[in-house]
Amino acid sequence: MSLDKITNPLHIRHWLGDMEADYIYTLGIAGEHFFKEIKENGRIMGAKCPRCNVVIVPPRMYCEKCFAKLEEWVDVGTKGTIHTFTVATIDVDGKKLKEPVIFALVKFERGCGGLIHKIGETKTKEVKIGMNVEAVFKPSFERKASINDIKYFKPTE
Amino acid sequence: MFGKKRVAIVGAGLTLFRRRLKETGKELSYEASKMALDAAGMELRDMQSVVLGTAPDAFDGVHMKGEYLADGAGAYRKPYTRVFVGGGTGVFTPLAGWWHVASGQFDSCLVVAEEKMSSCYPHPQYAFTTIFDPILERPLGMNLIWIFALEMHRYMHKHGIKKEDIARVSVKNKGNALDHPCAQLGAKITVEDVLNSEVMAWPVQRLDVSPTSDGGAALVLVSEDVAKEITDDPVWIDGAGWCIDSTLWTNRDLYYPDYVECAARMAYKMAGIKNPPKEIDLAEPYDPFDYKELHHMEGLLLCKKGEAPKLTAEGVTQRDGDLPINPSGGLLGVGNPIAAAGLMKVCEIFWQLRGEAGKRQIPGDPRTGLAQAWGDLMQYGSVIVLRR
Numbered sequence: 046m047s048l049d050k051i052t053n054p055l056h057i058r059h060w061l062g063d064m065e066a067d068y069i070y071t072l073g074i075a076g077e078h079f080f081k082e083i084k085e086n087g088r089i090m091g092a093k094c095p096r097c098n099v100v101i102v103p104p105r106m107y108c109e110k111c112f113a114k115l116e117e118w119v120d121v122g123t124k125g126t127i128h129t130f131t132v133a134t135i136d137v138d139g140k141k142l143k144e145p146v147i148f149a150l151v152k153f154e155r156g157c158g159g160l161i162h163k164i165g166e167t168k169t170k171e172v173k174i175g176m177n178v179e180a181v182f183k184p185s186f187e188r189k190a191s192i193n194d195i196k197y198f199k200p201t202e
Numbered sequence: 203m204f205g206k207k208r209v210a211i212v213g214a215g216l217t218l219f220r221r222r223l224k225e226t227g228k229e230l231s232y233e234a235s236k237m238a239l240d241a242a243g244m245e246l247r248d249m250q251s252v253v254l255g256t257a258p259d260a261f262d263g264v265h266m267k268g269e270y271l272a273d274g275a276g277a278y279r280k281p282y283t284r285v286f287v288g289g290g291t292g293v294f295t296p297l298a299g300w301w302h303v304a305s306g307q308f309d310s311c312l313v314v315a316e317e318k319m320s321s322c323y324p325h326p327q328y329a330f331t332t333i334f335d336p337i338l339e340r341p342l343g344m345n346l347i348w349i350f351a352l353e354m355h356r357y358m359h360k361h362g363i364k365k366e367d368i369a370r371v372s373v374k375n376k377g378n379a380l381d382h383p384c385a386q387l388g389a390k391i392t393v394e395d396v397l398n399s400e401v402m403a404w405p406v407q408r409l410d411v412s413p414t415s416d417g418g419a420a421l422v423l424v425s426e427d428v429a430k431e432i433t434d435d436p437v438w439i440d441g442a443g444w445c446i447d448s449t450l451w452t453n454r455d456l457y458y459p460d461y462v463e464c465a466a467r468m469a470y471k472m473a474g475i476k477n478p479p480k481e482i483d484l485a486e487p488y489d490p491f492d493y494k495e496l497h498h499m500e501g502l503l504l505c506k507k508g509e510a511p512k513l514t515a516e517g518v519t520q521r522d523g524d525l526p527i528n529p530s531g532g533l534l535g536v537g538n539p540i541a542a543a544g545l546m547k548v549c550e551i552f553w554q555l556r557g558e559a560g561k562r563q564i565p566g567d568p569r570t571g572l573a574q575a576w577g578d579l580m581q582y583g584s585v586i587v588l589r590r
Contacts (some may be wrong), residue, residue: 046224049386054222054323061323064263070336080337101453103338109448129359129456131351132404137327148348148403150356150452158453161339161352174359192341 075104078118080190087182091156093117102156123180125151132169145169151198165197177201206306210429210436213242213422214549219386219537222320223416227262228274231316234418235276242422250308252277254284255295255315257540260329263321275314289577292544293584297442299423309428313421317539319414326414351403353456353580354493360457361508369396370514371492372409375528379535381561386537387413412490417539419546437555441587443468451579462501462583469585478503483568486547488576489532526564544575555590
């Protein structure tokens with residue numbers, strides 16, 4: 046029986062419930078290397094697979110293709126290119142964001158894979174697929190070993 | 203080599219798809235299951251096994267959703283399995299039912315898919331925010347629309363596709379859904395309506411997206427021996443394929459769904475299909491977004507890479523075209539209760555092949571149809587090929 050005409054579900058006979066649970070996630074073996082380097086040295090690391098001869102970004106403890114254990118960490122630099130991007134204008138509630146936010150998939154020349162992150166210091170109309178960008182880090186004393194230690198990526202030219 | 207027994211579908215059931223239904227998830231499962239059994243002329247006692255498909259527990263809000271829904275799906279004291287492969291669940295569920303029977307272990311299997319997204323308050327989008335990597339992605343405030351916007355943009359960029367080329371899919375599917383008695387969002391709209399709708403995350407706009415829904419769907423599967431006893435009109439499961447790509451979606455190009463091609467090739471090999479566009483009479487590829495129908499037509503090898511928008515513009519994919527795509531109205535028109543939406547597509551192929559699709563019936567004499575679903579982090583493909 047459709048209740049579509051009732052726009053506020055609190056107006057139907059109901060029971061309110063929740064599934065509250067909080068979590069603490071470990072960074073993992075590869076994540077520890079990745080975030081430690083971001084926090085302490087402002088470097089973006091990948092992991093080299095000796096068998097497939099590729100550097101995987103972000104690094105992983107194993108190669109998902111050949112199942113080799115990865116133990117060689119490689120600095121892939123802080124510069125990459127925009128592989129694709131979106132300009133988000135509404136939030137998860139469907140409300141308009143104060144400022145549009147640009148999210149991009151940034152790929153690195155020296156690694157396969159990439160990072161999802163925000164693009165800053167540019168206008169939404171100027172962003173393009175293929176644009177060269179570089180990571181802008183928070184000052185070291187503000188870094189917490191989080192993906193948000195990178196503030197955003199900004200265009201290099 | 204592909205299973206000991208040929209497996210037939212002999213009945214299908216589908217509830218209304220609506221934003222919010224009064225029925226509980228169990229009740230939706232019951233209604234769809236009962237309809238499918240009635241259509242097959244069978245009773246629950248005739249079902250030797252049950253497979254249920256349903257997406258994240260967070261929608262219904264019960265952290266053992268498979269067990270919670272079991273009685274509504276007819277599983278009381280039967281061999282029972284819940285399967286879950288994200289958005290791919292709806293087409294994967296009958297594949298799991300297929301191997302129950304093809305293996306020879308059972309002569310019958312009740313296949314049920316359910317989703318009650320409206321329980322998640324204030325909006326099921328909240329359940330989607332926790333599907334991402336908790337360390338690499340969630341701290342950025344990701345949501346589902348944004349990642350599909352990234353994929354859509356990459357697809358458009360790679361082939362030089364314009365928004366209006368994609369909007370035609372939404373126009374077609376919402377129009378087709380006007381003829382579907384279960385549909386939530388059947389509508390006569392224009393390309394301009396899509397292009398003028400609210401921008402959510404460029405290039406995704408409101409009318410590019412399917413709605414969230416409540417709904418249930420079910421099929422009755424039996425072995426060849428049983429099928430021959432009870433019906434003159436069985437529909438055979440002749441192709442089954444499924445594949446998962448890397449969870450690190452940043453490691454893919456995004457312009458092309460390789461994992462869908464992998465699943466399709468597996469299903470085509472089993473069905474002996476060498477030339478998919480020639481040998482498949484109609485298809486129901488997964489269309490939670492309008493660009494996904496095009497993306498999936500290409501992944502399913504129904505056309506060349508980048509060619510799907512052209513076929514759509516030429517009318518090839520209309521119900522009276524050479525290759526009808528989503529004659530049901532798809533997720534864009536009928537609605538998107540995740541697992542039930544995928545199974546709705548298999549129901550549609552079943553009805554079309556039996557000539558029972560009513561106003562939606564495609565012309566000619568369709569013999570071979572395909573349904574496909576897609577899910578997880580843009581990484582999962584499930585494909586089923588049906589023949590009359």
